[in-house]
Structure formats: C-alpha cells, structure tokens
Amino acid sequence: MSALEDRLRRDLRAESGHITLDSLPDLRLPGPAAHPAGHSRRAAPWRRGLRAGGAPLRARPPWLAWAKPLTAAAAVIAVIAGALALSHVIGGQPPVVGIPPDYSSAPPYYVYGVQGDIYHYVSHGTQYSFGVPGRYLKVRATSTGKLLATVSPPKPYNDFSILTGAANGRVFVFGAMRYWQRNAGPSPRLAVRNQRTPMVFLLLRITAGGHVQLSTLSLPETLTPQQWPSVALSPDGTRLAVAFHRGTSAVVQVITLGSGQVRTWAQPRASWHPSLAGQGAWSGNGRTLLVGEEPGTFFPPTGPVMRHPMPTSRVLLLDTNAPGAGPPTGQVLVLHAPAGKLAPTAVFLAPDGVTLIGTVPTDQPGGSSAGALAVYSARTGSLLRTLAAWQWPGVSIPPGRGGYPRPQVAWSNVTGSQLIVLQPRNKLNVLGVLSNGSFAGMGGAMLPGSAAGYRELQYALRSGFQMTW
Amino acid sequence: MARPGDLLRAARDDAVAAGAARPEDDARADASQAVTALYRSHALGLTRLAFIMLGDRQAAEDVVQEAFCGLYRAWNRLPDHGNVHGYLRVSVLNGCRPALRRAKRIPRPLAVPAVASAEAEALAGEEQRATVAALRRLPPRQREALVLRYFADLPEYETALAMGVSRGTVKSTTARALAALGRILREDQ
Numbered sequence: 001m002s003a004l005e006d007r008l009r010r011d012l013r014a015e016s017g018h019i020t021l022d023s024l025p026d027l028r029l030p031g032p033a034a035h036p037a038g039h040s041r042r043a044a045p046w047r048r049g050l051r052a053g054g055a056p057l058r059a060r061p062p063w064l065a066w067a068k069p070l071t072a073a074a075a076v077i078a079v080i081a082g083a084l085a086l087s088h089v090i091g092g093q094p095p096v097v098g099i100p101p102d103y104s105s106a107p108p109y110y111v112y113g114v115q116g117d118i119y120h121y122v123s124h125g126t127q128y129s130f131g132v133p134g135r136y137l138k139v140r141a142t143s144t145g146k147l148l149a150t151v152s153p154p155k156p157y158n159d160f161s162i163l164t165g166a167a168n169g170r171v172f173v174f175g176a177m178r179y180w181q182r183n184a185g186p187s188p189r190l191a192v193r194n195q196r197t198p199m200v201f202l203l204l205r206i207t208a209g210g211h212v213q214l215s216t217l218s219l220p221e222t223l224t225p226q227q228w229p230s231v232a233l234s235p236d237g238t239r240l241a242v243a244f245h246r247g248t249s250a251v252v253q254v255i256t257l258g259s260g261q262v263r264t265w266a267q268p269r270a271s272w273h274p275s276l277a278g279q280g281a282w283s284g285n286g287r288t289l290l291v292g293e294e295p296g297t298f299f300p301p302t303g304p305v306m307r308h309p310m311p312t313s314r315v316l317l318l319d320t321n322a323p324g325a326g327p328p329t330g331q332v333l334v335l336h337a338p339a340g341k342l343a344p345t346a347v348f349l350a351p352d353g354v355t356l357i358g359t360v361p362t363d364q365p366g367g368s369s370a371g372a373l374a375v376y377s378a379r380t381g382s383l384l385r386t387l388a389a390w391q392w393p394g395v396s397i398p399p400g401r402g403g404y405p406r407p408q409v410a411w412s413n414v415t416g417s418q419l420i421v422l423q424p425r426n427k428l429n430v431l432g433v434l435s436n437g438s439f440a441g442m443g444g445a446m447l448p449g450s451a452a453g454y455r456e457l458q459y460a461l462r463s464g465f466q467m468t469w
Numbered sequence: 470m471a472r473p474g475d476l477l478r479a480a481r482d483d484a485v486a487a488g489a490a491r492p493e494d495d496a497r498a499d500a501s502q503a504v505t506a507l508y509r510s511h512a513l514g515l516t517r518l519a520f521i522m523l524g525d526r527q528a529a530e531d532v533v534q535e536a537f538c539g540l541y542r543a544w545n546r547l548p549d550h551g552n553v554h555g556y557l558r559v560s561v562l563n564g565c566r567p568a569l570r571r572a573k574r575i576p577r578p579l580a581v582p583a584v585a586s587a588e589a590e591a592l593a594g595e596e597q598r599a600t601v602a603a604l605r606r607l608p609p610r611q612r613e614a615l616v617l618r619y620f621a622d623l624p625e626y627e628t629a630l631a632m633g634v635s636r637g638t639v640k641s642t643t644a645r646a647l648a649a650l651g652r653i654l655r656e657d658q
Contacts, residue, residue, distance in 0.1 A: 004651050005619060011600035012620040017515035024516060025530055027508040029501055029541050115525065150528055150568070453531055 049282040106411060106420065107169020109148060109206055111139050111468050112460040118158045118179055121131040132162030132179060138456065139204070139212065142169070147453060149204070149212040153178075157200055164231045164240075164278045165468040167351070171237030172468070173217060178223045195226035203257070205237075220255065220262045221246070228273060232281035232289070235351070241281060241289050241320075243274035250274045252291055254320045263324025271295070272314065274328075277346050278468055280409060284351025291328065292347055307411050312336050313343040313358065317378065333381030335374075341386075344374050348409040350416030354378055357416060359407040360386065369405055373421070375433075387437050390424045405429065406461075410468070422461060429461045500544035511554055514621075515561050521616050532568065536560035546621055558621070558631050562613060569609045599644050603653040611646035618643055620649040 095170050109185040116135025137160050153160055153176035162175030201217040219242060223229045229244035242253045250270035254263045272293035281290050293314040318330040337343045337360055344358025357376050361371035372389040376382065392405040405424035410431070412419050419434040425441070432441040512533060519529035536557050540547075547553070604612055610632070617628040618639075628643075629636045 002647075004647060004654075007596070007600060008604075008615060008619045008647075008650070009622075011597040012521055012604070012616065014597050015601050016520050016620075018522075019517050019520060019526065024512050025534070027505055027512070027537055028534065029504065029538060116527075147531065150525070193503045287646065452528075453534075456527060 010214065029298050044207070056407075069403070081128050093243055104139075105257065106142060107143055107165065107167060107364055109139055109165075109169045111137050111163055111165060111172055111174075111204075112457060113137055113160055113163065114150075114456045114460065130179070132159035133460075134163075134176075137163065137174060138453070139172070139206070140453075141210075145453075148206065148210065149214075151202065151204065151214065154178075154200060154201075154216075161225065162199075162229065162231055163429075163468050164233050164276075166233040166237030167235035167282075167284070168237055168280055170206045171238055172346055173232055173233055174202045174204065175223075176202070198222045198224055200230070201231075213330070217257075220253065220260075220264075228275075230276040232273075232276040232278055234282050234286040235279075235284055236286060239286065239320075241276055243276045243291060245270075245273060250293075250328075252289070252318065254289065254324070264318065264325060265326065265328035267327040277348055279411065280346075280348030280357075283349055283353040284414060285353075287319065287321055288349070288353055289320050290347065290349040290356070291320040293332075311343055313345065314358065315347055315348065315381075333378070335376050335381050336383060338372070338374055338383060338386050341371065341374070344376070346408055347376075348412060349378065350412050351414045355384065355416045357409050357412070357419070359409070361405070361407070371407055371424075372407070373407065373409070373419075375416070388421065388423060388434055388439055392424045392427065411445075428458075431461055435452070500541055503550075504537055504541045504544065507540070507553060507557070511557060512537070515557060518558070518616065518621055519561050519565055521601075521604075521620055522562070522612065523568050524601075525534055525568075528568050532564035535564050555627070555630065559633075562617075562631060565613075566609065599654060600650075603650050606653055607646055607649055611642055611649065614639060614642040614651070615646045 023368050028039050045175065081108050109261040113134035114136050115133050117131045118135065119130055135158065136150055138150050140146060141148060151160075151174065153174075157176040157178045159177055159179055160174050161177050163172065165172045178194050178197050180194050200220055203215050203217040206215045207213065217240075221244075223242070223244055227244040227246065229242060231243075232241045233239070234241070238257055240255045240257055242251075244251055246266065248269050250267040250272060252265045252274055255261070272295055275292040277290065277292065282288070283290075293316055294358040295314075313335045315335065316328060316330050317333065318328050322329065333356070335344050335347065335356065335358060341360040341362045344356075344360050347356050347358040349356055354377075356376040358374050358376065359371060361369060361372045370389070370391040372386040374386045375384045375386055388407075390405070390407060406422055406429045407424055410420045410422060417435070421432060421434050421439070422429045423432055423434070423439055424430075425439075430441045432439050515536065516526075516529050516533045519532045520526055523529050523532070539560055540553065540557060547556070606617065607615070613632060614628065616621045617631055618625075623631065625636050625639050629639045632639065634642075
C-alpha cells in the first residue's frame with residue numbers, strides 16, 4: 001500500500017464524513033404508476049449491460065415519431081392531473097376539475113434556484129455558515145418533473161441572482177454574481193454581496209431532443225449588482241431585454257442574441273429605476289416591452305435605490321421596434337392601488353397585450369399580511385378587478401418553516417384568463433393554476449421525483465427565489 | 470417532455486387504482502417494505518459514494534433516491550435479491566455518469582468554498598482539499614475506479630462488476646489513475 005493510496009483512502013472518507021444517517025432525506029418511492037408488477041417494455045437493468053439507476057425504466061418506443069402530437073396533448077393531461085395530486089400535499093385548495101383549454105401552451109421546462117452554503121466559519125467552537133438563494137439552478141421538465149440539468153455559476157461566482165426564461169420554454173438566461181467574506185470585527189464574519197464585481201451571464205438552450213447547451217453570454221455593457229439589473233427574454237427567445245441604471249440614467253436595452261444588434265434607450269437623471277418582470281415583460285408578439293418605473297433615485301450615483309410604499313405604480317409600454325435612441329418612449333400607465341391595498345408590484349403583461357396583472361399587498365398589524373392580484377387595462381391603466389385574495393396570518397417567517405408571502409404571476413395564457421401563480425396559502429407559497437377565479441395547487445407530475453428534489457423546490461417557493469418558465 | 474408511454478401507463482394505473490384492491494397491491498407493499506429497509510441500511514454509504522463522485526450533495530441524494538426507486542420498480546423482476554447492494558451500487562454509479570457528463574459541459578465549483586477563512590481552511594485540511602480537487606480532475610472512469618477501490622474498499626473483481634469491465638481493465642485504469650493523481654498533486658504543490 002503506497003502513501004498515495006493511504007492518503008486517498010483517508011481523505012475521501014474525511015470528505016464525505018459530514019454526511020450522516022440522520023441528515024439523509026426519507027425515501028420517497030414512486031406511486032402506483034411505476035408499480036413493479038406492471039408490465040414494462042424494458043428489459044431489467046442488469047440485462048442491459050448494467051445500465052441501471054439514473055435512466056428511466058422505459059425504452060424509447062419506436063412509434064415516438066408519430067406520437068409527438070399525442071405527447072403534447074398527454075403532457076397537458078399530466079400536468080393538470082398533477083394539480084389533483086399535489087393539492088393535498090402542500091395544503092392547496094380543492095383541485096380544478098377538467099382540463100383548462102389554454103393550458104397546452106405552458107412551456108415544457110422550468111428552472112428554479114437552489115439554496116446553498118457558500119462558506120463555513122468556525123468561531124469559538126460554533127460553526128457558522130452563509131447560504132445564498134441561487135447557489136445553483138435546476139432545470140426540470142414541466143410534464144414529468146424530470147431533472148434535466150443542474151447549473152452552477154462559474155468560479156469565483158457563487159450565486160445566481162437573475163434568471164429569465166422565454167415563453168417557448170427552451171431558452172433561459174441566468175445572471176450570476178459573487179459574494180465574498182470580509183472581516184467585520186468580532187465573529188461571526190459576514191459574507192457580503194460584492195456590488196462591484198461584473199456579473200456573468202449564461203445562456204442555456206434546450207434542443208428539441210432535450211439536450212442542454214450552455215454558453216457564456218456577453219452583454220454589450222458590463223453590469224454590476226449595484227446597477228440593479230433585470231432581464232427578460234422575448235417569447236421566442238431571440239431577444240433579451242436588459243434594464244439597469246448607468247450612473248444617474250435609467251437604461252433599457254434590447255439585444256438580438258443571434259446578431260448582437262442592440263437598441264438602447266436611456267433616461268438621464270431618472271427619478272425612477274427600470275425593472276422587468278421576467279416573462280411577463282413581453283407581449284406575446286414580442287413587440288411591446290413592459291418596463292416598471294420603480295420610484296426611487298440613484299442620486300448620488302453611489303447611493304442605494306430608495307423605495308417607499310406608493311399609492312400608484314407607473315409602467316411604460318415600450319415599442320421595441322422604435323429606433324433605439326434617446327429616452328424610452330411609449331405609453332405610460334399609472335396603476336392605482338385598489339382600496340386598502342398598496343400599489344401593484346411585479347406587473348405582468350398578458351401575452352395578448354390587453355391586460356396587466358399585478359400583485360397588490362397590504363400590511364396588517366401584528367406582522368400579518370394579505371393581498372390579491374389586481375387586473376388592469378393595458379390601454380387605460382384602469383383597475384378592472386381583483387382576484388385570488390390571500391392572507392398570511394402572524395409573523396412573516398414562521399419558525400421552522402421559513403419563507404414569507406410571495407404572490408407572483410409566473411405564467412399566463414394568451415388572454416390572461418388562466419395563470420400559473422405563486423399564492424400564499426397556509427403559510428406556504430403554493431404553486432398553482434388560477435382559472436375562472438378559482439385556485440388549485442399544482443404539481444404532481446411536474447414535481448421532482450425524489451424527496452430531495454421536492455424539498456429543494458419547496459424551499460425555492462418558500463424563500464421566494466424566482467422560478468421561471 | 471413526457472413520453473407517451475409514461476403518460477398512458479400512468480393513466481391506466483390510475484384507473485386501476487380507483488377499483489378494488491388487487492393481489493399486486495400486496496406485492497407492492499412487500500417491495501415497499503423491503504426497499505425502505507434497504508434504504509435505511511445502505512443509503513448512507515451510497516450517498517457518500519455518490520457525493521465523492523459528484524461533489525454535490527443534493528445531486529448525490531437525487532441519484533441515490535433514483536437508484537432506490539429503480540430498485541422498487543424492478544423488485545418483482547429481480548432474479549436474485551441477495552445481491553441488491555451490488556445492484557444499487559451499479560445504479561448509483563450509472564446515475565452519476567450523466568451528471569458527470571453534464572458537469573463537463575457546465576462549470577461546477579468544488580464542494581469546498583472558493584474562499585475560506587484561515588480557520589476554515591485549517592479545519593478542512595489543505596491536504597484533503599487538494600486530494601479531492603485532484604480526484605475531480607481525473608476522467609470519470611479513472612475517478613470511478615479510484616473511488617470504488619479506495620473509498621468503497623471493493624476488491625478488484627467487485628470493482629470490475631460495478632464498472633462493467635474486466636479485472637485487467639480495473640488494474641490498468643487504477644494504475645493510470647493513481648499515476649495521474651500523483652502527478653496532479655505534485656504539480657499543485
């Protein structure tokens with residue numbers, strides 16, 4: 001036995017020693033659909049050259065070519081059936097009965113951030129750790145929950161703070177930043193957000209065959225976290241909108257990913273900060289871009305954005321076919337808060353461009369909060385209706401459960417009549433389908449198949465870190 | 470995307486599930502009980518094995534869960550329940566391979582933090598970090614051979630079974646891997 005072999009044996013055991021039996025997740029076996037007594041077209045794993053394990057236990061059927069349309073239809077059924085399965089698991093409401101007609105256009109893949117530690121520190125016998133919400137990202141299939149890829153930020157970056165997906169569900173853009181630690185006097189030391197290190201952006205494409213292609217995306221301007229950038233991919237995934245602050249100017253850029261062509265609109269000495277609400281920022285035809293004008297200032301340039309509750313929100317409907325020069329121009333809408341609520345945030349533009357949907361929260365005494373979704377006319381900005389009211393009783397962060405209320409529209413059908421939303425329910429943020437005013441928790445088929453994956457997704461929803469289609 | 474076969478089979482089983490209890494239900498309960506017991510006894514070692522291979526705890530847990538789910542699905546078709554541990558080990562290794570292939574395309578940091586405090590560095594042990602970092606720079610098959618031989622402590626013939634290669638290939642792969650590992654460690658000093 002050589003010294004190297006000894007060292008290898010010792011170090012590998014030490015490396016894995018922190019994994020203990022009581023820290024392992026419970027086994028989560030599949031349901032009846034995968035019952036071992038059922039007939040299977042596939043040979044047992046050991047008869048296929050020991051290719052067991054990670055691969056699913058079904059062969060690729062030869063009739064797949066003609067069955068693709070059937071797949072699409074069946075996927076719709078599976079996802080809706082998932083609503084039935086999950087509603088009781090995460091405390092949702094009674095499920096939707098039947099198949100909502102417009103759900104078929106939901107994108108085939110979704111992405112969410114996974115929390116993770118970036119460093120540990122031991123002081124006086126106490127171990128401290130510091131985690132970030134986007135330590136890495138997971139890409140899963142909407143219809144099956146199957147894990148397609150795990151994406152980590154390139155070193156030394158350690159946190160994905162930005163993600164956006166195209167409506168076609170096959171193109172995603174991620175932005176990563178880095179934290180680093182600093183001495184903050186007495187222990188524990190702090191890991192702080194590095195505001196000045198340029199962010200790095202990655203472009204992820206999923207081919208028709210389900211293969212993942214990841215590449216670095218160079219933006220025309222270097223962006224840092226202190227510029228508060230936000231991004232939104234156009235529905236077809238060919239153009240990327242970027243909103244940020246440059247000095248004292250509010251800047252919106254639309255970049256054509258294939259050619260690198262850039263259109264830039266800049267508002268000097270802006271008293272507002274531009275923000276994009278991911279997929280909800282674009283109209284379905286890829287022409288209109290919804291830019292939120294968040295009240296606040298960047299004066300002095302190094303100062304923070306100052307936000308305060310306002311009775312109204314302002315949004316700009318930017319025609320992206322207009323020449324990219326000068327200040328962003330277009331229709332500005334002032335959205336008034338419904339009675340007793342605050343102004344809408346995270347405003348989502350329905351793909352047909354007719355309505356806007358925002359979340360309208362309100363704070364209540366004792367740390368409780370409540371809210372609803374508010375639907376506005378995209379033509380006049382007038383309030384049309386509110387729906388999906390929610391309440392989050394007690395303190396915002398229940399002990400042992402984590403999270404805070406995070407209502408949000410994640411996806412909309414063409415007309416906005418059917419939405420996938422995050423809805424606070426029973427002190428959890430529940431992912432569900434909102435249709436005809438009724439909410440049903442969804443999941444089931446789209447959930448990760450393992451307990452660990454399920455836990456991650458729940459954490460992502462609880463902690464409010466974005467999930468995107 | 471879901472394959473039609475998946476969805477059709479799920480629909481059929483759902484329909485059956487709504488009816489009366491079947492003899493297969495007993496078999497399912499037996500399988501569930503047996504696999505759960507196996508999970509309790511083998512999950513720790515297998516998760517550690519997957520973690521060493523992947524350097525990512527969440528991914529390792531996913532792979533192990535998938536392996537046990539695969540065993541559960543195949544339970545009634547297994548010719549020999551005496552060697553389920555070997556079967557699971559192979560399942561875990563096979564589950565790690567796609568993850569490693571993805572990791573080749575996707576930049577992935579080491580399990581240890583990129584920047585650590587002096588105390589944390591001392592705690593983790595520079596030497597240990599260097600060994601693990603060097604291991605993860607090896608090609609997947611060489612890494613697999615070293616992990617099975619020196620972490621799982623498998624003899625050559627069991628390593629060969631787990632990797633699906635001959636004993637001679639295990640010997641040569643292990644030798645090449647050790648040489649490469651030593652070279653990397655020397656270069657990094």
